[in-house]
Amino acid sequence: MTGRPDQNFRADFKPFLTKMAKNLLIVESPAKAKTIEKILGEDFEVKSCYGHIRDLEKGDMGIDIKDNYKPRYIVPEDKEKVVKELKASAKKSGEVWLATDEDREGEAISWHLCEVLGLDPITTKRIVFHEITKTAIESAVSRPRTVDMNLVNAQQARRILDRIVGFELSPVLWRKMSMKNNLSAGRVQSVAVRIIAEREREINAFVAVSAFKIEAFFTAKDVTGKAVTFSAEGKRQASAENADVFLQSCVGADYTVTDIQVKPGKKTPAAPFTTSTLQQEASRKLGYSVSRTMLLAQKLYESGKITYMRTDSVNLSELAMDAASQQIRSQYGDKYHQARKFKNKNESAQEAHEAIRPTYMDAMTVEDSDGRRLYELIWKRTMASQMADAELEKTVAKIQISTNKEELTASGEVLKFDGFLKVYREDRDEEDSTEEEDQEGVLPPLAVRQQLPFKEMRAVERFTRALPRYTEASLVKKLEELGIGRPSTYAPTISTILKRGYVEKRDKEGVKRDFRILVLKNDKIEKLQEQENTGAEKSKLFPTDLGLVVTDFLKQYFDNIMDYHFTARIEEEFDEVAQGRMIWSKMIDDFYNPFKKDVENTIENAERIKGERELGVDAQSGKKVVARMGRYGPMVQIGDVNDEEKPKFAKLKNTQSIETISFDEAMELFRLPRNLGPFEGSDITVNIGRFGPYIAHDSKFYSLGKEHDPYTISFETAGPMVVEKRTAKEQRTIKIFEKEKIQLLRGPYGPYIKQGLRNYKLPKEKQETAADLTLEEVKAIIEDVKANPPKRVPRKKKGN
């Protein structure tokens, strides 16, 4: 099938539009709509539906399980306005064209549009394009198809399965967990937490082993005749004793070059950005969180600077490849250009869009100061992807030791042609990099049989490293590898598991560790001990105790859902549905029956989730000490609730965990509350409460903040703190109406009224003169705000 030449398109098309009202073309994104309207011109009105316009009702799962899993769809409240507008436009227009994205979700959106706008899916025109260019769009318009119901059914199966898993599993947690927060579980989020949980346990179980790295230093003349030092490595020695023996055996040795190998090498540029790789590189190079990257990318997209930012495709349009080629040739010269098409490694990719790239390759940067660094990263990556390989020369020299049979190896790397490295080099994650690769240097020119002047030889103790904890971006990478989640959900998934308290993002301080060095110099061996910092991590994802116990629970009772390959397996079945080889309701039925049994079995037989761990026996009372989950989080407990005497409880610190806390650390926690003694007539006490550590004095409470430890803070520190915090509190106060219990306070967003637990913002015109407000005026403002509450979260729907 060959496409018509473009110039014929309008001629073909016109007759059918004449005198009729405009055509309505619907796309998903409003930014796209604007561009396309310009391209298509007068005959088309282009509107956007802002993604899905219908979803399953929330009540009773939104599915009639007994009626073949029949879905009950509704237009969510926040989509009512869009739907109303689309209906009005559709009414006025001659014909409606559906141009949603070319993937499973896009197809379903088209079908929902048919249902809502009263269009017949059998006849309504459905078109797709992967790039927003005149050619692509006009060629798409010249070859419309209709909605593919098999693909729609695959989406419905996906949607319904996710609803079933989420809405059946979450209530199981509500029943079995004593914590009252709104817990949740789902096909994607629960596996994401599992990944974090398992990494943590690997790290906890890890035992570092050391070996001695042998490194010899020599001098030689470089190309300019200047003497330079270079190093060569020997075989690692397993222990300090072995290292010592080896260094002894080298005393008084001569070192001779016996062999030199020179091999060419090359480096190839990475593919253009997808959502996932953009998130990874922005995290590694710019330190951005996944959500920050997406926010900035969205802005760049909306202002027309880059193509769509939620994509799993590495493909560049012809237009983009040409533009890159031109830019590279003019900026760096012809030899730096090499046209490349990249293939997606990921099987789950749906490739409805292009890769993320600049709209105009000749724009090297953008005005917007927030988005500039991200834009430049995208620009460089796109350029590099169309540039020549970098050419290297790797040299490996073997060095003989005259006094023993061992051999040393010196290796070096020289860049012969920089190629794409002129613009861009991809960073690596910690876990993929090795020590050796990091320190390939340049070797001076050497010759076989050359005698090398010896400086010294070192045996340095090196420890194996545990795998690093995940960053947001490396978690996204892992999820993508497993085919779990989509470009539009990576950032929200991370927010969800953080919000639910399954995972925390924080830093970990390193610990000091001694390591040994043996140095052979002037025929003498010196033994040194030095210190290094190890295990420090920044902005990493840590599982909480909640995350760990929930993961264990779900793994025990729902191993199928928690399996890393569950999504991949059901994706194969969705594909079968999409191909028309499987009925979607049958597929869901096969999944649901055993799953429902698991749910019922769990509700009936599973114990409450406690995650209890015995730590030892309290010497004083002779009672058992355990760590476990309580109603308000992880805690330690002395004694049993069935004992005559009430058990003692203490909350774990943020950095402690049920799994790793020691008996001594647990006992330490029972030192609170501490009484520091009298100050201005009443005792100062320190404790940890619902909102963290605090000082109590004269029946007032002051937060302790992070820099002070309630276990160690002294009376000398606490006294002045009370005074300081008390005055700060007073300064925050503008006015107090004692009897009515109304306070007028100054906050970070300006002055506000506080009555009981509720806050009321002052109207703008009253903010300046807040101190002059009378009780009546204040009461009026409260009533006013109550009557017109500030719109924040969309209100609850009726009937659900």
Next chain:
DNA sequence: CAGTGAGCGAGCTTCCGCTTGACTT
């Protein structure tokens, strides 16, 4: 805001995947 930790039970929570804004205690 601030000491809790058992159990009862009303009424509530919850999923994933498309899309942007509205708006900050």
